[in-house]
Each structure stands twice: as C-alpha cells, then as structure tokens.
Amino acid sequence: MTEEKTKTIDIDEALYRPIYETGRGFYLTVGILLMIILFAAFMYVRQVYYGLGVTGMNQPVTWGFYIVNFVFFIGISHAGTLISAILRLSKAEWRRPITRMAEVITAIVLAIGGLHPIIDLGRPDRVLNIFTAGRLQSPLLWDVTSITAYFTASTVYLYLPMIPDIAKLRDRGGKLTRFYDFLSWGWQGTDHQKKVLNRAINILMVMVIPIAVSVHTVISYIFSMTLQPGWHSTIFGPYFVVGAIFSGIAALLIVMIAFRKVFHLENYLKLIHFQYLSTLLLIMSLLWFYFTFSEYLTGIFGAEPHEMDVILYKFTGPYAIFFWSMVVFNFIIPVIVLSFKKFKTIKGILFASITVVIGMWLERLNIVIPSLANPRMELGSGMYFPSLTEWSLFVGAIAVFVLGYVLFSKFFPIISIWEIEEGREESIKEVEKRVKSYLPGPAETSD
Amino acid sequence: MNSTENTSRDKIIFTAQLASISLIWIFVIAIAIWILNLISVSVDLNDAPGISIAISLVAIPVFFTLASILTYVFVGFHKNSKSDLNNTLGD
Numbered sequence: 001m002t003e004e005k006t007k008t009i010d011i012d013e014a015l016y017r018p019i020y021e022t023g024r025g026f027y028l029t030v031g032i033l034l035m036i037i038l039f040a041a042f043m044y045v046r047q048v049y050y051g052l053g054v055t056g057m058n059q060p061v062t063w064g065f066y067i068v069n070f071v072f073f074i075g076i077s078h079a080g081t082l083i084s085a086i087l088r089l090s091k092a093e094w095r096r097p098i099t100r101m102a103e104v105i106t107a108i109v110l111a112i113g114g115l116h117p118i119i120d121l122g123r124p125d126r127v128l129n130i131f132t133a134g135r136l137q138s139p140l141l142w143d144v145t146s147i148t149a150y151f152t153a154s155t156v157y158l159y160l161p162m163i164p165d166i167a168k169l170r171d172r173g174g175k176l177t178r179f180y181d182f183l184s185w186g187w188q189g190t191d192h193q194k195k196v197l198n199r200a201i202n203i204l205m206v207m208v209i210p211i212a213v214s215v216h217t218v219i220s221y222i223f224s225m226t227l228q229p230g231w232h233s234t235i236f237g238p239y240f241v242v243g244a245i246f247s248g249i250a251a252l253l254i255v256m257i258a259f260r261k262v263f264h265l266e267n268y269l270k271l272i273h274f275q276y277l278s279t280l281l282l283i284m285s286l287l288w289f290y291f292t293f294s295e296y297l298t299g300i301f302g303a304e305p306h307e308m309d310v311i312l313y314k315f316t317g318p319y320a321i322f323f324w325s326m327v328v329f330n331f332i333i334p335v336i337v338l339s340f341k342k343f344k345t346i347k348g349i350l351f352a353s354i355t356v357v358i359g360m361w362l363e364r365l366n367i368v369i370p371s372l373a374n375p376r377m378e379l380g381s382g383m384y385f386p387s388l389t390e391w392s393l394f395v396g397a398i399a400v401f402v403l404g405y406v407l408f409s410k411f412f413p414i415i416s417i418w419e420i421e422e423g424r425e426e427s428i429k430e431v432e433k434r435v436k437s438y439l440p441g442p443a444e445t446s447d
Numbered sequence: 448m449n450s451t452e453n454t455s456r457d458k459i460i461f462t463a464q465l466a467s468i469s470l471i472w473i474f475v476i477a478i479a480i481w482i483l484n485l486i487s488v489s490v491d492l493n494d495a496p497g498i499s500i501a502i503s504l505v506a507i508p509v510f511f512t513l514a515s516i517l518t519y520v521f522v523g524f525h526k527n528s529k530s531d532l533n534n535t536l537g538d
Contacts, residue, residue, distance in 0.1 A: 136485045136499035145506045148478065152513050160520060182460050185524050196523030200516050207512065 012420065015413045018263050019169065025262075026410065033403040040396020043389045044119065052122040054389045060382045061372045065390040066120035069397060071364045072247070073113030074147065074219055075240070076357075079248030080106025081154040082212040085205040091434070093427050094276055096419045097268040101259065102252050103158040104414070108404040109251075110151045112397050117143075119393060139221040150208075150215045157204045160197060163187050164418035176411070216244040223367065230299070230310035230371035239291040243360055246284035246330070250356035253277055255405065257350045259414055268415050271346065278349045281356065282338040289331045309374040309381070318383060319370050322362050329359025468521050475514040479507045 047054050057064045080102040087095035117140075118127050134141045167187035170180035187193060220240035223231035233239075253274065260269040299307050314323040337343045337352040373382040386394075408414070482503045489499040 131481055132484075133488065134485050135494060136482070136489055136502055137495040141485070142502065145482070145502065149506060149509050149513075152474075152510065156513055156517060160516075163520075178456070178460065182463055185464060185521055186461075187524060192526075193524050196520055200520045200523075203512075203516055207509070211509065 012417050014264060014267065015415050015417050015420075016169075016172070018409050019411065019413065020174070022410070026406070029406055030403065033399045033406070036399040037396050037403065040392045040399070043392040043396075047119075047389050048124060054387060056385045056387045056390060058382065058384070060375045060379055061369060061384040063120070063368050063372055064384055065386045065394055066116050068361070068364045068368045069394055070113050070116035070120070071219055071240075071368070072361050073109050073116065073397065075216065075244035075247045075360065075364070076251045077106045077109040077113060077150070077154070077248065078212055078216065078241075078244035079109075079252040080104065081150075081157050081208050082106075082245065083248060083252065085157070085208045085212070088201070088205045089209070092276075093423060093431055094273055096423045097265075097415045098252070098256065098273060098277070099419070100158075100161070100416045101255055101414055103154065103161075104405060104408050105248070105251060105255060106154040107151070107158050108401055108408070110147065110154060111404075112400055114147050114151065116397075139218065139225045142218045143222060146211070146215045146218045150211050153204065153208050153211050157201075157208050160200055160204065161416060161419070162412060163197065164189065165413050165416060168417060169412075213241055216240045223371075227376070228371045229304070229306040229374060229376065230367070233295060233298075235291060235295060239295060242284065242287050242291055243363060246281070246288050247357055247360035249277060249281045249284060250353040250360070253281065253349055253353040254357065257346060257353075259409070260346075263409070263414070265415065268420070274346055274349050275344060278338050278344060278352065281334060281349075281352065285331055285334040285338070285356070292327075292331075306374065306376050310370050313370045313374055313381065314366055317370075317381075319366060323366050326359050326362040326366055329355040330363065331359075464521065468518060471514050471517055475510045478510050482507055 055064060055066075084095070084099040084102045087099065118124050121127060130141060130144060134144075136142075163184055164187055166180050167184040167189070170177055170184050217237040217240065220236035224233050224236035226232060256269055256274070256277075259265060296311065299311050313319055333355045334352040337348045369384050373384065375382075486496060486499045486503055488494070489496040
C-alpha cells in the first residue's frame with residue numbers, strides 16, 4: 001500500500017513541482033506584472049482625482065472601455081465553472097486535467113470584471129448607494145445580484161474539489177503546512193468524507209449551470225432592456241451566453257497551452273484534450289456566426305432609420321475596421337484552422353484561440369460603442385477614442401489576471417491530482433461498464 | 448513537537464475554520480437583509496415591488512443553498528472522521 005502510494009506520488013511529481021520549486025522566471029514574471037499593476041493603480045488614482053475627464057468617454061458615448069471590458073471579462077469567466085460543470089455532469093473522462101484550470105479562470109476573471117463598473121464610476125464611493133437606495137427593478141442591480149451569486153458559487157465550486165489536494169500538500173509538510181491544514185478542513189480521505197464531498201460537488205455542478213447562464217443573460221439585459229438602437233433585441237440573452245462560452249473556451253485553451261509549456265505538463269494535457277476542446281470552440285464559432293447573422297439580418301430587413309444608422313456605422317462607417325475584424329477573428333480564422341486536421345495542432349489551436357479572444361473583445365466593443373454613438377435623439381454621430389488611462393487599466397486588468405493565475409499555481413496544484421488518481425483507478429472500469437450499458441442487450445427493468 | 452502542542456494547534460485551526468464558516472453565513476445573511484431592504488424601499492416608493500420580490504425569491508435561496516453546502520461539507524468532514532480513519536487504517 002505504501003509502495004503504491006509512493007509510486008503514485010512519483011508519477012504526479014510534475015504537478016507538485018511548481019509549488020516547491022521557485023525559479024528566477026517566477027520572480028521576474030511577478031515583478032513585471034506588479035509594475036504594470038502599480039502603474040494601472042496610479043492611473044486609476046489619477047482618474048479618481050481628476051474625474052472621468054481623463055478618459056475618452058464623452059457625449060453621447062458615455063460608456064467606453066470599462067464597460068466593454070466588464071462584459072468581456074465576465075464572458076471569459078464562463079470558461080471555468082460552466083464548462084467544468086458541463087463536463088463533470090456529462091461524465092466526460094477527459095475533463096480531469098482541465099477542470100481546475102477552468103475553474104480558476106472563473107474565480108479570478110469574475111473578480112476583475114466585477115470591479116469594472118466601479119472603475120467606470122467617477123465617484124467610486126457612490127457604489128455604496130446600491131446598499132441603501134438600490135432599485136431592484138433595474139437590470140444593473142440584477143447584475144450585482146447575479147454576479148455576486150456566480151462569484152460565490154464559482155469560488156465554492158473551485159474550493160471544494162481542491163480539498164483533497166490541499167490535504168496532500170498538508171501531509172507533505174513544509175513552511176505552509178498550517179495554511180494547508182486550515183484549508184483542508186480535516187480531510188483524511190475516509191469513505192464518509194469522500195461521499196460527503198462527492199454529494200456536495202454533484203449538487204453544486206447542477207446549481208452552477210443555471211447561475212452561469214443567468215449571469216450573462218442578465219448582463220445582456222443592461223443593453224436590451226433599453227430602447228437604444230442596436231441593443232433592443234430579444235436574442236441578446238442567448239447571444240451573450242453563446243459569446244461568453246465561446247470566448248471562455250478560447251481563454252481556457254490559451255491558459256492550458258501556456259501552462260503546459262511552462263510547467264512541462266505534456267503528459268497531462270495531451271493533444272486529445274486540445275482537439276476535443278477545439279471542436280467545442282469550432283461549434284461555438286458556428287453558433288456565434290448564426291446569432292450574429294440573425295441579429296443583423298433582422299435589423300437590416302426592418303430598415304428602421306435609427307437602427308440602420310448603427311448598422312451602417314459598423315458596416316461601412318468608423319467602426320467597419322473593428323466589425324469586419326471581428327468577423328474574421330471570430331468566424332473565418334477559427335473555422336479554417338479548426339476544420340482541417342492539418343491545422344488542428346497545438347500551435348494552430350493557440351492561434352485560433354487568440355484570434356477568438358481578440359474577436360470577442362471586438363464584439364463587445366462593437367456592441368457598446370456604436371449604439372451610444374448613434375442615439376435616437378437628433379444629435380450628430382459621436383466618436384470614442386480611449387485615453388491612456390483606459391488603456392493602462394485594461395492592460396492592468398490583464399496583468400491582475402495573469403498574476404492571480406501565477407500565484408494560484410504557486411500555492412495549489414493547477415491540475416486536480418486526486419481526480420487524476422481517481423481516473424487511473426476507476427475510470428477505465430467505469431467507462432467500460434457505461435459503454436456496455438449503451439450496447440444492445442437485455443434492457444434493465446427500472447419501471 | 449509534543450502532543451499538547453499538536454492538540455492546541457489543532458484547536459486553533461479548528462476555531463479558525465469555524466470562524467470562516469461563520470463569516471460565510473454572515474455574508475449570506477447580510478445579502479438577504481440587503482435584498483429585503485431593497486424590497487421594503489420598493490414597497491415604500493411603490494416602485495415595482497412585484498419584480499423585486501420575484502428576484503429575491505430566486506436570489507436569497509441560492510445564497511443560502513451555497514452556505515448550506517459548505518456547512519454540510521464542513522460538518523460532514525468532522526463527523527465520524529476519527530472513527531472512520533481508524534477503520535480505514537485497520538484495513
């Protein structure tokens with residue numbers, strides 16, 4: 001038994017290595033990221049001091065990068081908990097090395113995205129007004145509620161499956177033993193504890209899916225509940241959810257490829273994982289195109305003058321470059337790369353994923369700005385140029401994400417070790433049993 | 448490290464864990480109170496209280512369920528853990 005245990009630990013040593021070995025690269029990365037974050041923090045303090053005049057926001061474009069990034073980051077958060085929950089629920093065995101990476105993305109990105117509406121406030125202290133004078137019939141407050149619920153659920157959903165791994169770190173000893181002891185909640189790996197944990201994870205994964213879907217639907221309501229041309233659309237809810245899952249999968253693939261390379265996780269994150277996920281990415285790309293096509297075709301066919309102003313602003317006007325780049329990045333490139341086996345390599349998938357993330361950011365830009373730039377009132381068409389402050393905070397937000405991820409991987413295994421062990425011990429038998437149950441044969445009589 | 452030190456360390460950690468669970472409940476109860484306050488504001492102002500009540504009927508149970516799951520896991524881990532461990536070691 002002891003020999004067996006030692007052997008297993010040796011097999012998975014690569015997963016512990018980033019925690020116990022700290023190279024110069026780690027300090028260098030953290031240092032650079034901290035400098036970027038400090039600069040962004042300085043720019044934010046400057047914005048609070050001087051007011052929103054330091055941003056590119058103006059009349060009529062009163063929402064800029066901050067709201068674009070808010071929608072974008074919350075969308076990326078769908079990578080994690082939602083995908084992980086769906087894979088767990090469908091008992092996809094290939095999920096095991098992926099789920100934690102996905103769940104971490106959600107927890108970090110949700111925190112970053114959730115802060116953006118506060119950054120967008122010229123007076124951040126006024127956020128406290130929602131506690132005393134909030135109006136629950138406002139979609140903005142639905143957002144606060146649903147994002148808080150999703151963040152809580154995602155954090156719990158990230159934490160609970162980590163407990164057995166935290167206990168492993170506790171048992172290994174070291175400087176942080178007490179920290180791990182605190183977080184492991186007395187886990188000893190008994191049958192009763194396993195039963196309790198599995199039951200809790202099962203309840204959570206069912207719960208988290210509707211919460212995740214509701215979050216991005218509610219975010220779309222901020223736009224679609226107004227009568228603003230280009231926003232007032234009944235398909236915005238599912239359109240946003242599809243876009244969120246699409247960008248989420250792409251972000252997950254980028255993170256997986258980066259950590260595979262940096263931590264040498266080739267034995268865990270195999271080509272097959274990338275191929276399965278990239279197939280999902282391809283499906284989402286087609287689905288995204290279908291929604292985009294339906295959205296614009298309906299608008300063009302109706303030819304309502306104000307609606308047409310917005311559409312033409314995107315198709316042939318100042319935002320044409322962003323609109324058509326979005327189509328190329330979100331549809332043409334991923335479909336070409338991911339449809340042909342020849343291109344479906346790790347490099348090809350990375351390329352397609354990067355284009356999708358950029359494309360989905362452009363999509364958020366195309367939704368937010370052109371509608372504001374072309375209001376119904378008889379005002380001239382507006383224009384928006386982000387300022388250095390907005391660019392700095394955007395880069396700062398990305399740096400916070402990378403730093404959060406790097407620090408997480410320094411303290412916890414980035415791949416669920418106990419789930420990998422469980423997979424080795426039980427999956428083959430379980431899958432064999434499941435496949436046999438699908439095959440023709442005498443039906444089980446449960447009724 | 449002797450067993451007395453170990454026991455006191457275990458007690459401190461257990462207390463900290465209990466405190467963290469309590470914090471989660473405080474957080475959830477605070478959210479529920481906040482949402483109820485918003486309903487009362489909307490009733491006072493006759494400002495679409497129906498919608499506020501509908502949203503709170505969904506939101507409040509979600510938060511309570513999440514806190515309950517965490518509590519269930521925490522209690523479940525500590526309940527019978529020593530006797531189960533002895534049984535496992537006996538195997």
